[in-house]
Amino acid sequence: MENLIQQDQNLPIDRKMLLTIREAAQYSNIGINKIDAMLKQPNCPFVLYVGTKKLVKRAAFEAYIDGKVAI
Secondary structure (H helix, E strand, C coil): CHHHHHHHHHCCHHHCCEECHHHHHHHHCCCHHHHHHHHCCCCCCCEEEECCEEEEEHHHHHHHHHCCCCC
């Protein structure tokens, strides 16, 4: 199990299904605070709650960003 977790940490961001807020910020060049605010919006299409932890669904996040001119 520990080996799988270590492999996941070495996986390139663009290959991960779920991203932390910090990874999403690095991947998108959008600030951590802005992404966190976006995740708090009602019916956010790219948030996944794991307990109290918020993760970003990468593909849905990309689709959301592709459809925007400004955020």
